[in-house]
Amino acid sequence: SSELTQDPAVSVALGQTVRITCQGDSLRSYYASWYQQKPGQAPVLVIYGKNNRPSGIPDRFSGSSSGNTASLTITGAQAEDEADYYCNSRDSSGNHPHWVFGGGTKLTVL
Amino acid sequence: EVQLVQSGAEVKKPGESLRISCKGSGYSFTSYWISWVRQMPGKGLEWMGRIDPSDSYTNYSPSFQGHVTISADKSISTAYLQWSSLKASDTAMYYCARQFLGSTGQGLDYWGQGTLVTVSS
Numbered sequence: 001s002s003e004l005t006q007d008p009a010v011s012v013a014l015g016q017t018v019r020i021t022c023q024g025d026s027l028r029s030y031y032a033s034w035y036q037q038k039p040g041q042a043p044v045l046v047i048y049g050k051n052n053r054p055s056g057i058p059d060r061f062s063g064s065s066s067g068n069t070a071s072l073t074i075t076g077a078q079a080e081d082e083a084d085y086y087c088n089s090r091d092s093s094g095n096h097p098h099w100v101f102g103g104g105t106k107l108t109v110l
Numbered sequence: 111e112v113q114l115v116q117s118g119a120e121v122k123k124p125g126e127s128l129r130i131s132c133k134g135s136g137y138s139f140t141s142y143w144i145s146w147v148r149q150m151p152g153k154g155l156e157w158m159g160r161i162d163p164s165d166s167y168t169n170y171s172p173s174f175q176g177h178v179t180i181s182a183d184k185s186i187s188t189a190y191l192q193w194s195s196l197k198a199s200d201t202a203m204y205y206c207a208r209q210f211l212g213s214t215g216q217g218l219d220y221w222g223q224g225t226l227v228t229v230s231s
C-alpha cells in the first residue's frame with residue numbers, strides 16, 4: 001500500500017502526554033519522519049529515524065515504531081505545540097522509490 | 111546558515127506554462143536531494159518528487175509523474191518545478207525542501223518559504 005493513515009484530529013490537556021499515530025504497510029520496512037506545521041508557516045522536521053530530533057527541537061518530542069505503526073509522542077504538551085502534524089515515509093510499492101505523507105493530524109492543546 | 115529561497119507568487123491562466131525555482135545556500139547543494147511538496151488550500155502535504163542535483167536523477171510520485179517536471183542547475187544551486195500546461199487544480203502552495211537519506215533515517219530538514227501558484231481564468 002502507498003498510504004499512510006493518521007487520525008484527523010487529537011486533543012490534549014496542557015501539560016499532559018499525547019501520542020499521534022501513523023499507520024501503513026511501508027512502515028514495516030522504513031522509519032517515518034514527522035513534521036509540525038503551524039498556520040501560514042512551512043513545515044518543520046521534528047523527528048526522523050528511530051527516534052532522532054534535529055537541533056532545536058525540544059526533548060518533549062519523541063518517536064517510536066512497531067509493526068506497521070509509527071508514533072510521535074509529546075510528553076508535557078505546551079500551548080505552542082498546537083499545530084498540524086504529518087508523518088512521511090518511503091513507499092514500499094512500485095519499482096521506483098518515492099515518498100508519501102500521511103493525511104495529517106490536527107493537534108489541539110486544551 | 112542553510113537556506114532555501116523560492117521564487118515569488120505566480121498568477122497564471124489555465125493552459126499556460128510555469129517554472130518556479132528554489133535556490134539553496136549555506137551548504138553543498140550537490141550533497142542533498144531537493145524534494146517538492148504540494149499543499150492545496152486547506153489540505154495536507156503531498157510529496158511530488160525529488161531530484162539529486164549532483165546528477166539530476168529524479169523520482170516522482172505516481173500521482174505527479176507526467177504532470178510536472180523537476181530539474182536542477184547545480185552551477186547556480188537552484189532546483190526547478192515546472193508545468194507545461196497549468197490547470198485550475200494546480201492552485202496550491204508549493205514547497206521545496208532539502209531531503210537527506212542516511213544511516214540514521216531520512217527526512218526533509220530545511221524548507222523553502224513556499225511559492226503560491228494561483229491558476230484562474
